Amino acid sequence: MRYRFPENFWWGSACSALQTEGDSLNGGKSQTTWDVWFARQPGRFHQGIGPENTSGFYQHWKQDIALLKQLKHNSFRTSLSWSRLIPDGTGEVNPEAVEFYSNVIDELLAQGITPFITLFHFDMPMVMQEKGGWENRDVVAAFGRYAQICFDLFGNRVKHWFTFNEPIVPVEGGYLYDFHYPNVVDFRRAATVAYHTVLAHSLAVRAYRAGSHDGEIGVVLNLTPSYPRSAHPADVKAAHHADLLFNRSFLDPVLKGEYPADLIALLKEYDQLPACQPGDKELIADGKIDLLGINYYQPRRVKCRDSAVNPDAPFxxxxxxxxxxxPGRKMNPYRGWEIYEPGIYDIITNLRDHYGNPRCFISENGMGVENEQRFIENGHINDHYRIEFVSEHLKWLHKGISEGCNCLGYHMWTFIDNWSWLNGYKNRYGFVQLDLETQQRTIKQSGKWFAATAENNGFN
Known part of the structure; x- marks a missing residue:
């Protein structure tokens, strides 16, 4: 079977500033929450590796962009670092950062690679977190200003902007499940952070529209389809609640300009609603996007609770x-995640059927594997499992597109093995192997396969 993709399909990969740049306190950059947390609790980070070095993109950007070209990318997503560009969060712009990001954007364009730029990818400047982070509306306003500055500086060359990457993750990690700073477990504060993130997103969209820029603005959401255990009404209701909290809490505002009534009712019932102010509703309505990035890694399997909730436990x-x-699910044992390729089809058909078929693309999909060195053959990692992972997801994506879904591209996570938050370099995701000691970069078998797929706009 031959899988051909539409003309001008976006083939590429995604990464972030914090996970690739390194030089985390050089070049005029201020600390992010990650720098501070690592300094305080290095033991929580795999093998004690923090954000200071990561993949060396700040030094090796030119070489890395040449590798993207070799991998036949026609597009590439990365992020700007707020703490690099505006070190105190609200004041002067750092000229070294402007020069660095300008050089990166110009080099991508010179190599025929379209830059997709994200404004915020989990890297809260510590000076902003000290003011309360997303719990504080002053930080929301400061983000709007930061976005405006980015559009003014780079909007003449960058035509695809994204306000946030996976905005639900700092909510889950920082305010529910203790895997991001500030390590709070408090649903109401989590709801406030989520709500203010939507307001920050909408401020950035408003700024973009006001600037009459020649391009489009969107957001990148990690959508995890919620599948009920059975057709029993209690299981179906449980899956609906999971979907409201983890998917539709961001999906509905950015595509419909309002929150689902069910979600508002649910939070009200449990007394967890965030505080709203006059003008919020209009602001959220103004945050409707042009382009949705979809990160898909795994499904969410849900059943009703079969035990009572401890009345003293936090909501x-x-x-x-x-x-x-x-039972019988296919697993990536290294990450502990289920591999379920039809999920990618279910996401885009749901968007087609319930959200007016928005312009979208797969902005991340990937497979992290531990200790890949054991698969080296003739000097290259033979990551056949990653080729299988990508091709099986692409088959389901192709099916959705052939049935009318408005999906415009596929970006893999990630181009080069990079630092992954608390996991450090435990699981490798790249098309390119990175030797941390020597900084040597070697293309894996999957990189060669992906280059051929991109060049042929499909595969057999």
Missing amino acids: MPETLFDYYEM
Whole structure:
């Protein structure tokens, strides 16, 4: 079977400033929450590797962009670092950062690679977190100003902008499940952070529209389809609640300009609603996007709770449902994630059927594997499992597109093995192997396969 993709399909990969740049306190950059947390609790980070060095993109950007060209990318997503560009969060722009990002953008364009730029990818400047982070509306306003500055500086060359990457993740990690700073477990504060993130997104969209820029603006959401264990009404309701909290809490505002009534009712019932102010509703309505990036890694399997909730425990999403391990599921054992390729099809058909078929693309999909050195053959990692992972997802994506879904591209996470938050370099995701000691870069078998796929706009 030959899988051909539409003309001008976006083939590429994604990464972020914090996970690739390194030089985390050089070049005029201020600390992010990650720098501070690592300094305080290095033991929480895999093998004690923090954000200071990561993949060396700040030094090796030119070489890395040449590798993107070799991998036949026609597009590439990365992020700008707020703490690099505006070190105190609200004041002067750092000229070294402007020069660095300008050089990167110009070099991408010179190599025929379209830059996709994200404004915020989990890297809160510490000076902003000290003011309360996304709990503080002053930080929301400061983000709007930062966005405006980015559009003014780079909007003449960057035509695809994204306000946030996976905005639900700092909510989950920082305010529910203790895997991001500030390590709070408090649903109401989490709801406030989520709500203010939507307001920050909408401020940036407003600024972009006001500037009459020649391009488009969107957001990148990690969508995890919620599948009920069974057709029993209690299981179906549990999956609906999970979907409202983890998917539709961002999907509906950015595509419909309003929150789902069910979600508002649910938060009200449990007394978890964030505080709203006059003008918020209009601001959210103005945040409707041109382009949706979809990050898909795994499904969410859900059943109704079969045990009572401890009345003294904090209210949590799991008050409303339990997770369910589907028998016979296919797993990535290194990451502990289920591999379920049809999920990518279910996401885009849901967007087609319930959200007016928005312009979208797969902005991340990937497979992290530990200790890949054991697969080296003739000097290259033979990551056949990654080729299988990508091709099986692409088949389901192709099916959705052939049935009318408005999906415009596929970006893999990630181009080069990079630093992954608390996991450090535990699981490798790249098309390119990175030797941390020597900084040597070697293309894996999957990189060669992806280059051929991109060049042929499909595969057999």
